[in-house]
Amino acid sequence: MSNAAILTETRGLFRRKRLVAAAIPAMVLAYLVYIFFAFGVPEMIRTADTKNARILVSDSYSYKTHVTRDNRSGDIQIAIEGERKGRYDAGTGPSWVTLGETTEILLDEGHIVLFGPEEIRYDIPGYGLVTANPGRGGVNARLPGGDVPDWINASKNRLTITTAAGRLTITRNRSEVFRYFTGWELFFFTLDSPYHGMGLGEVLGHAVSGEAGAIWQDFWTNKMWRHSDVAWAIFETILMAFLGTVGAALIALPLAFLAARNFTPLGAARFAARRLFDFLRGVDGLIWTVVLSRAFGPGPLTGALAILITDSGTFGKIFSEALENVDDKQIEGIRSTGAKPMQRYRFGVIPQVTPILLSQILYYLESNVRSATIIGAITGGGIGLLLTQAIITQKDWEEVTYYIVLIVLMVMVMDTLSGWLRRRLIHGKPA
Amino acid sequence: MADTTFQAGSLSEMQTGYARLIRTRRMWNGAMLALFVALLIAGFMTADARNAGGFWNGIDNVFDFPVEVIGEAWEKSHLLPGHFAKYFPSLVETINIAAAATLVGVMAGAILSLLSTRGLARWPSLVGLFRRVSDILRAIPEIVIALVLIFVLGAGPVPAMIAIALHTAGAIGKLYSEVNENASLKPVEGLASVGANWSQRMMLGIVPQVAPNYLSYALLRFEINIRASAILGFVGAGGIGYDLKNAMSWGQGKFDEAAAIFILLFAAIVLFDQLSSYARHRLTTGART
Structure with a gap:
């Protein structure tokens, strides 16, 4: 090839690269412009209620x-x-x-x-x-x-x-x-409590002199902020996530064996299990939530079951992929000692996949605490319900702020906790 | 847990030591398992007690509603194509919410990730700050931002888009910064030596290295966001979720519309899952030649 030919070819290549490099941002931009008008952003900006925003912000503090x-x-x-x-x-x-x-x-x-x-x-x-x-x-x-x-x-x-x-x-x-x-009015004590208006030192003084129980009682049953109800709602949300995630893992594990190529030679069974997982995942959490609330009524159990069913599909897929990647040598070793199939699974397979499964379960637990907030708003359970109720009244924005702070704290605590557990259980590091 | 130690001695001593070790371990594991099962059962009982309809009453009815919906859809199957056409624009809106939120969120998240990776950060002293920012963005559930924005901006797709985009930015910020940590710094140094500024160093030195991983995570996020956008619709943010809520509230006799929405949503989710998993497969293994 002559130099001139190489030069033209290189130039052509560069031109194409430049075109592609310019085309992608242009396409993204074009799409965003389309979205801008498809979503009616100009109209929305015109009708947006700045008064509402002001109320919201000023009321929150x-x-x-x-x-x-x-x-x-x-x-x-x-x-x-x-x-x-x-x-x-x-x-x-x-x-x-x-x-x-x-x-x-x-x-x-x-x-x-x-x-x-x-x-x-x-x-x-x-x-x-x-x-x-x-x-x-x-x-x-x-x-x-x-x-x-x-x-x-x-x-x-x-x-x-x-x-x-x-x-x-x-x-x-x-x-x-x-x-x-x-500030937030009456956050600690309502007006009918004798401790209303006291400073921290004064309240502590009363607490030391044997009124701690009464003080706690007045705080905990505060009618304005309903601390006990809120605490319970947070617990309920975490409970939904916990039951859903763990239940899904327990159901998905045996099914995952059925869907893994190296454990189920029977193609039909494998196919059936895999399509089941796809179906559970494909019928979205939203649809499961709607269907289940018709059967079980509103409440945390419905939310837990919705998470359970959706995540069974997801876990089934992840677990079966993990199972297909196990090392056969360990199973052979166990087999050579005369172990029965159940024992081979228990000692040859489970120890290999446990770290992967645990880390996935913990990861989903954490993400499901967030989902449980949303699902709670639909099925009527947990902190999600309190949040939507407070927003619907359109006046208790300080309560909305309080719930948001609590939700963010809850998610962050679960995040830290699951990270700590992951390190502890999987890498065996004492945190 | 089992901190029983034993000195190497005679064989029998070793055997008893080992047996003791195993026993304590088994006991501990058994106790933990029992505790866990007890917690699970107690949790289930609590949730059951707090639910409006109990589990054992409801379990018989689980299939009532799907059967009803399928029955009605079957009866009025000639109406289904019409319903599909009617709700298709809503489906497009739901997908548009997800797509726009993914685009915006991923771009913001990518910048956030570059700013919070040690060795690449524009302002090395602010790495911790940007990490906290993405932690907080990740921690806020979409519904919180969506509901607040609906109050301010009015119902519509934009609040949902912003809410999902913010969450995506946080999640992507963390994922991408893990990817960035594995990128080679040599191209960056090369670019720095010819006087490239920070954005040039990142665009030309880092992004080409990490682009396949970036794209693959972005596609995964898109799948997640379609689901999120459908759910947010149900709480008032427009799209197919909102239509589903309305169709559900019309009650018996109108479930054929709900069925049409179920089918549309299911088909869309499966389709995009398949497309994205195919594309991700291509990205990790390269084009089949």
Whole structure:
């Protein structure tokens, strides 16, 4: 071949390579553009609710206390997050509310709201005094002169003032003030507990003086956060994953022998076992979950069985591949001592495959804890259910945050635990 | 566990020593096995007690629903092609969610993996940080992100895609960094000596070495993500899972649509499993000539 021919050939080769190198990113880009429009991203960005995002973020680290006045009877009610579980007893309240004929509510930055017998007054520093006489003819609000700023929304029957210090809403029947605080409200003790509002040192002092049981009781049965229910839900999720994974392994092991070429000379049996595995895997976990919940109803058992059935197929495939790779020499050695088939399997095969099987089982256990969260949301069990319930109410975002933190911690702990067990059981290293 | 030791002595001494060793071991193994079985049974009983319908009541009904579905599908088999056509776009959406999430997740994960591999990292002191990032991304189940994003962005395929992509990035970040550790550093050094910057060193020195492994893991991830995207649809993220949920809620008499969805989903999963396993086989053993 002449030099010129080699040169043209090389150039052609380079051109092709360059084309391929440019074509792949171009194809990926084209696909992503297609997805961008197929998924309606422009439309979604337009309709996306930034208000929801703000609520979500602010609610996840702060809470509000409602002070509500019934404008007809004049009764005043103070409740954290406006929930019955966080309500103060009548006649009591936090230190920033002074109850009386005229109730004085102190907000941040010198804002003061007064609930009088007739009149509602909100003194806004730097703006002026807003008064209202809610009654039959509407809220009758009087604002300082000048343009109405955009953080005040006034109409005949409704007045809403939103400031950095809080929010006042007045309608004919109700006047309500929100004051915002940072943190998760009543995380340890609810208002009806004697330990509410105590510092850590004080609580520890009480614990040392023999009240540890009562303190734990109050914490554990906290109606707002339901710590015992949450702990149980976490346990239930792990239980689902454990039962599903271990059950699947126990079912798949004997079937895997049936599907392995070197243990089952009978082609038909092998074929049947393999197609069974393919079927179990192919009918997705979602379908099994739906089918099983019809039979067993909602609950953790349904989730465990769904994991069990799907993973039987997966394990069957993995195990039978491991079994096909075993070393025949060890089995022959066992056979030479006159061992029966069962003994050959027990002493010639099992010790060879145990490390592979164990490491796969542990790996799936870990991944199934995540799956169990999702399956729990569908079948109604475990932390997945609590999470979906909290999200559906669309207001308890601090609880959602709490559950998310717990789920991530749970997965990470299982991750570490399974890694530790793997090292311990397979490599025989003491961690 | 069996820390019984014995000194080499006469044969009989050795025999008794060995027998003792075996006995303790067997006892320990037996005890562990018993404990494990007890745990399994107790766990099963607990789960059974917490379930709405018990296991022993439900076991008779396991086949009722499939039989019902198959029966109805058989009766109305002339409607099935129509149902297939009706739900095919949803299936495409489910697969698109998986594919886009895999693409985005794998690209992000690959970068994350390069940043968290010792010897390759752009900022060697931040290796630990990037590892933690991929750990956390991996630990968050898809459903958590999907549900939160559905609240913010509204129902649709995008929340599911983002959720799956984030999880994929975490999982791939870990898998790929294990692959990267086995890559030869010589091409990287060569490129460094001619003044290539970090991204050039990675693209030209590392990626060609690890590309087959990368692709093979990405395909495996794609299989997993199709399943995940179907499940997320069921909790409100669009695609065929959402249709399945609706079809289920219509109840008896309409199960022919559910059957059509089952068949579509099953066929899609099997098809993509086969395609990807064929492609992965090609990648590991090379093209058959």
